Amino acid sequence: MSDRYQAIVIGAGHNGLSCAAYLARAGKRVLVLEAASRVGGAAVTREFAPGFSISACAHLLHQMPRTIVNELGLASHGLKFAAERMATILLSENGDNVRLPAQAGGVLSASDVASYSAFMVRMRRFAAHLRPMLDATPPRLGSGAWEDSAALLRLAWCIRSLGRTDMRELLRIFGMNVYDLAAEHFEAPALRAAIAFDALLGTNAGPRTPGTVLTLLYRLATEHGAAPAGMSQPVGGLGAVSDALATVARAAGAEIRTGVRVARVHIRNDRAAGVLLEDGTIIEGGHIISNADPRTSFFGLLGTEYLDTGFVRRVDHFRQSGQAAKVHLALSSPPMFRNLHPDGLRERLLIAPSLDYLENAYNASKYGEYSDAPAIEIVVPSASDSALAPPGLHVVSAIVQYAPYAHKAGWHTVRGAFLERVIDTIEAYAPGLRQSILHSELLTPADIETEFGISGGQWHHGDLAFDQFFMVRPVPGAAQYETPVANFFLCGAGAHPGGGVMAVAGRNAALQVLKKAA
Amino acid sequence: MSDGLHPPPHYNRPLLATPFQARARARSQVDQFVAWAGYTTVDVYTTVEQEYFAIRNACSVYDLTPMVKYRITGLDAERYLNRLVTRDVSRLKPGRVAYAVWCNDDGHLIDDGTLFRLGASEFMLCTAERQLDWLLDSAIGFDVDVAEITTTIAALSLQGPTSCAVLKAAGLSGVENLRPFCIGRFSLDGKEITVSRTGFTGDLGYELWMAPGNAEAVWDSLMVAGRTRGIRPIGSQALDMARIEAGFIMPNIDFVSAEATVRIGRARSPWELGLDWLVDLTKGHFNGRRALLAERKRGVARRLVGLDIEGNKPAEKALLYADKRCKREIGAVSSALWSPTCKRNLALAMLDTPHFATGSEVFAEIYLCRELEWERRVARAVVVSKPFFAPERRKVTPAWDR
Numbered sequence: 009m010s011d012r013y014q015a016i017v018i019g020a021g022h023n024g025l026s027c028a029a030y031l032a033r034a035g036k037r038v039l040v041l042e043a044a045s046r047v048g049g050a051a052v053t054r055e056f057a058p059g060f061s062i063s064a065c066a067h068l069l070h071q072m073p074r075t076i077v078n079e080l081g082l083a084s085h086g087l088k089f090a091a092e093r094m095a096t097i098l099l100s101e102n103g104d105n106v107r108l109p110a111q112a113g114g115v116l117s118a119s120d121v122a123s124y125s126a127f128m129v130r131m132r133r134f135a136a137h138l139r140p141m142l143d144a145t146p147p148r149l150g151s152g153a154w155e156d157s158a159a160l161l162r163l164a165w166c167i168r169s170l171g172r173t174d175m176r177e178l179l180r181i182f183g184m185n186v187y188d189l190a191a192e193h194f195e196a197p198a199l200r201a202a203i204a205f206d207a208l209l210g211t212n213a214g215p216r217t218p219g220t221v222l223t224l225l226y227r228l229a230t231e232h233g234a235a236p237a238g239m240s241q242p243v244g245g246l247g248a249v250s251d252a253l254a255t256v257a258r259a260a261g262a263e264i265r266t267g268v269r270v271a272r273v274h275i276r277n278d279r280a281a282g283v284l285l286e287d288g289t290i291i292e293g294g295h296i297i298s299n300a301d302p303r304t305s306f307f308g309l310l311g312t313e314y315l316d317t318g319f320v321r322r323v324d325h326f327r328q329s330g331q332a333a334k335v336h337l338a339l340s341s342p343p344m345f346r347n348l349h350p351d352g353l354r355e356r357l358l359i360a361p362s363l364d365y366l367e368n369a370y371n372a373s374k375y376g377e378y379s380d381a382p383a384i385e386i387v388v389p390s391a392s393d394s395a396l397a398p399p400g401l402h403v404v405s406a407i408v409q410y411a412p413y414a415h416k417a418g419w420h421t422v423r424g425a426f427l428e429r430v431i432d433t434i435e436a437y438a439p440g441l442r443q444s445i446l447h448s449e450l451l452t453p454a455d456i457e458t459e460f461g462i463s464g465g466q467w468h469h470g471d472l473a474f475d476q477f478f479m480v481r482p483v484p485g486a487a488q489y490e491t492p493v494a495n496f497f498l499c500g501a502g503a504h505p506g507g508g509v510m511a512v513a514g515r516n517a518a519l520q521v522l523k524k525a526a
Numbered sequence: 527m528s529d530g531l532h533p534p535p536h537y538n539r540p541l542l543a544t545p546f547q548a549r550a551r552a553r554s555q556v557d558q559f560v561a562w563a564g565y566t567t568v569d570v571y572t573t574v575e576q577e578y579f580a581i582r583n584a585c586s587v588y589d590l591t592p593m594v595k596y597r598i599t600g601l602d603a604e605r606y607l608n609r610l611v612t613r614d615v616s617r618l619k620p621g622r623v624a625y626a627v628w629c630n631d632d633g634h635l636i637d638d639g640t641l642f643r644l645g646a647s648e649f650m651l652c653t654a655e656r657q658l659d660w661l662l663d664s665a666i667g668f669d670v671d672v673a674e675i676t677t678t679i680a681a682l683s684l685q686g687p688t689s690c691a692v693l694k695a696a697g698l699s700g701v702e703n704l705r706p707f708c709i710g711r712f713s714l715d716g717k718e719i720t721v722s723r724t725g726f727t728g729d730l731g732y733e734l735w736m737a738p739g740n741a742e743a744v745w746d747s748l749m750v751a752g753r754t755r756g757i758r759p760i761g762s763q764a765l766d767m768a769r770i771e772a773g774f775i776m777p778n779i780d781f782v783s784a785e786a787t788v789r790i791g792r793a794r795s796p797w798e799l800g801l802d803w804l805v806d807l808t809k810g811h812f813n814g815r816r817a818l819l820a821e822r823k824r825g826v827a828r829r830l831v832g833l834d835i836e837g838n839k840p841a842e843k844a845l846l847y848a849d850k851r852c853k854r855e856i857g858a859v860s861s862a863l864w865s866p867t868c869k870r871n872l873a874l875a876m877l878d879t880p881h882f883a884t885g886s887e888v889f890a891e892i893y894l895c896r897e898l899e900w901e902r903r904v905a906r907a908v909v910v911s912k913p914f915f916a917p918e919r920r921k922v923t924p925a926w927d928r
Contacts, residue, residue, distance in 0.1 A: 278811060312667030313609050316631035316813045321663045485631075492631075492816065 019299030021049025023514030025253035030518035032260035053247030057447035074235035094239035103347030135228035187215035214370025280496035301469035330453030330465035333411035353391035376416030468507030545741030577764035584756025629814030634784035634793030685731030696751035728772025773912030
C-alpha cells in the first residue's frame with residue numbers, strides 16, 4: 009500500500025472530524041490538518057480566564073443525530089452529558105418567567121398551553137418529514153441523472169405523505185415570516201417571542217423577515233432524531249464532542265495534526281492533488297476536503313484562478329456575515345435571575361420578551377449597529393458541570409443578537425460599550441450580576457472570524473436563507489460536496505445541511521467522497 | 527427643447543458623437559447613420575459599392591472610436607487575462623496584438639476582441655460589447671485594475687492596398703516595416719499616434735489610436751496624404767462586406783453573447799464557431815475550459831462554416847437543408863453576400879453535424895422579392911474553407927507602400 013494519503017481534510021471542526029472518521033472507518037488513509045493548536049473548530053472548550061473554561065463558540069448540543077452518535081460510538085469514546093433535555097425558560101424582568109415545554113398552571117393561559125402543544129406536534133411532524141433531506145447529498149437540478157430525479161421525487165413524497173391537511177399547512181407557512189406565524193397561534197408575547205427566537209438564532213433575519221418559518225422548520229428538522237433528545241450540555245463543554253470525534257477518527261486510523269496551517273490546495277493537471285503548507289511543504293493526497301467556509305475554501309485555499317468567473321461570482325454573493333456575538337462571564341457567585349429556582353440555572357435561558365423586541369433588536373444590525381436591547385440566549389454551564397470553574401464560582405455563556413460583522417463605527421471603538429450594554433441587559437433580569445463579574449470576554453463576529461477562521465464570523469459558514477439552502481448551498485456547482493475542481497470537496501457548515509454542531513455535513517461529504525472513489 | 531443657452535437634456539440626445547463626427551457629417555452625402563455602442567456612426571457615406579472598393583482597391587478610413595476599450599493593468603494582468611480568454615496570453619509579447627475570445631463557465635462565447643499588450647503588465651482589450659461587470663467579477667482574487675477608457679481614445683481604421691502608402695505620405699516613416707499584429711508609435715504632424723497593423727477586413731491595413739483632441743487634425747492630414755491614393759471614408763455596411771470575405775464573425779449576427787441569450791441552447795462554444803485555433807487547452811485553467819473539454823469529448827453538435835452557393839443571389843438568413851426537397855433542416859445562414867472581389871456567392875452558416883465537413887453539399891432556401899413578387903429558390907451550396915479572401919499583401923512585410 010502506498011504511503012500517500014487517500015484523503016486530506018483541511019480543518020478539524022466537528023464536520024472535518026466526522027468526515028475523517030467516516031473515511032477512516034471505510035479504510036481510507038486519512039490526514040486531518042488543523043491550524044489551531046487543538047481540534048474542534050467552533051465546537052471547542054477553552055479557558056477564557058484562569059480557572060474558567062467555556063464553550064467558546066457553540067455552547068449547546070441539540071442537533072447531533074442519533075445515527076452519528078451510534079455509528080461512531082461517541083458514547084464509548086468519551087462523550088457524556090452534564091445536562092440533558094434542558095428546558096427553555098423565557099426570562100421576565102418582573103419574574104413572570106415562562107417555562108417551555110409549556111405546562112398548565114404556569115404564567116401561560118390555558119389556551120396558549122393547548123396551542124403550544126398542538127403547534128409543536130404539527131411542527132415536529134413537518135420536521136420529521138423533512139429530516140431525511142438533511143442526511144443525504146442534495147439533488148442537482150436539470151442534470152438528467154436518475155439519482156437526482158429520485159431524490160427530487162423523494163422530497164415531493166416526503167411532503168405529499170403528510171396528508172392533504174398538513175401538506176397544505178406546510179406549503180402555506182413555508183415562505184412566511186415567523187412573526188405572523190407566532191402571532192397566529194399564541195397570545196402571550198413571551199411565548200410568541202420564544203418561538204421566533206429559535207427561528208432567528210444564528211441567522212441574519214428578524215421575526216418579520218420572510219423565510220423565517222423555514223429557518224424554524226430547519227432547526228426543528230435538525231433536532232429531529234438528535235441524541236440525546238433535546239438540549240444538552242456535554243461534560244467538559246462542546247470541546248468534548250470534538251474530542252470524542254477525534255478519538256473515533258484516530259482509533260479508525262486517521263492521522264490528526266494540529267498547529268499545521270494549510271496555505272493552498274495543491275493543483276496538478278486541473279485536479280486537487282495535495283495541500284501546500286505555510287512552511288512550503290507539499291503533502292500529496294487523493295481527495296482534498298475542506299472543512300473551511302466557502303469563501304475561505306474557494307478564494308483562500310483554492311484560488312480563483314482555478315475557477316470560472318460565474319462560479320466565483322456566486323461564491324462572492326454567498327452571504328456569510330455573522331450577526332451573533334458571544335459573551336463569556338466569570339462570576340464569583342451564581343447569577344440570581346428573578347423568580348428563578350437555582351435549578352433553573354441548569355436550563356436554557358432566553359431574554360426575548362416580545363416579537364417587537366426582537367424586530368427592534370434586528371433593526372439596528374441592518375444599519376451596521378449593535379442592538380441596544382439585544383436578544384440573548386444564556387447558559388450557566390458551571391451549574392451542571394462544576395469542573396468548568398473553580399469551586400463555588402461560575403461561568404456564563406451568552407449568544408447575543410444582533411451584532412453585525414462590520415459595525416459601522418468599527419468594533420474597536422464600540423466593543424467596550426457593547427459589552428456594557430449586554431451586561432446591563434442581563435443585569436435587568438439578574439440584579440447584582442455586575443458585582444459578581446470577575447472576568448468578561450466579548451467575541452464579536454469579527455473576533456469569531458479571527459479565532460475560528462470563519463470568514464465573516466457566521467457560525468453557519470453562511471446565512472440560512474431560501475437561496476442558500478439545500479440544493480443551492482453554498483452555491484450551484486458546489487452543492488453536492490463536490491466542487492468544479494476534481495477531487496476538491498467541501499465538508500463544512502457552508503455545505504448542506506449547514507451549521508450547528510451536528511457533524512452531518514462531514515458525514516454526507518465522506519459518503520459522497522466514498523461514492524466517487526468507488 | 528433648447529433655449530439656445532442651455533444644452534438640451536441628455537435624454538433627448540442619447541447618442542454620443544465621436545471626435546470625428548464633424549468631419550464625417552461633412553463627407554456624408556446620403557445622411558445615413560446608425561447607432562453603434564452608444565455613438566452615432568456612419569452607415570453609408572456615398573454608396574456601399576464605392577466604399578467597398580476603397581477597401582479592396584485603394585484606402586478606406588473607418589471611425590473605430592465606438593469600439594469599447596478597457597485598460598487592464600497590474601501585477602496579475604497577464605495571469606488575469608490568461609484566465610479570462612481562451613488563448614495563451616503569456617505568449618503575447620509586449621508591442622503585439624492578438625485576436626481573442628472569452629467564454630462563460632459553460633464554455634460559451636461571451637464576446638471576441640483584440641488584446642493589445644502595451645507592456646509587461648499593461649494591456650488594452652477592445653470589444654464589441656460592454657463587458658465591465660464580467661471583467662470586474664473576473665478580477666476577484668487578482669491584483670489587477672480594469673478601467674473602461676473608450677471615451678479617452680479616438681481610433682481610425684485605415685484598410686486597403688494603399689493604406690501603407692498613405693501613412694508614409696503622411697509622414698509615418700518606417701511604418702512599412704510594422705509586421706502584422708504589431709504595435710508602433712509614430713508622430714503625425716507632431717501629434718503622437720499609436721499604430722497597430724490590425725483590422726477587420728483581411729486586407730493590408732492599420733488601426734490608428736490617438737488622443738481625441740488630435741482626431742480632426744489626424745483625419746485632415748490623412749485625407750491630404752491620401753488624395754492621390756484613393757482614400758475614402760467608409761461606413762459600417764462596406765466594412766461588413768469585407769469582414770464576411772475575410773471570414774470574421776460578428777457578435778449578435780453570427781453568434782449571440784452567452785450572457786445575453788435567453789433561450790436554452792442558443793449560446794455557442796469556440797468549437798461550434800470554428801475558433802479551435804484560439805483555444806489553448808494546455809496553458810492551465812481558463813474560464814470554460816472544463817466545459818470545453820467535456821463538449822469536445824461528447825462531440826461538437828454544430829459548426830460555423832463557409833458556404834459557396836450557386837447563383838448570385840445572397841442567401842441572407844437562408845435555412846439550410848440536407849436535401850434538395852428541403853425536408854431535413856440542418857442549419858441556417860447568419861451572414862451572406864455576393865463577393866465582388868471573389869466573384870462568388872458566399873455565406874457564413876451554422877450546420878449540424880455531420881454536414882459541416884468541408885466539401886459537404888447542402889441546399890439553401892433563398893427567398894427573393896422582385897417588385898413585391900416573391901420567388902423561392904433552392905440553391906446548391908458546398909462547405910468551403912475560410913477565409914474566402916486572403917491576399918498576400920495582408921501579411922507581406924515590408925508592406926506595399928506605393
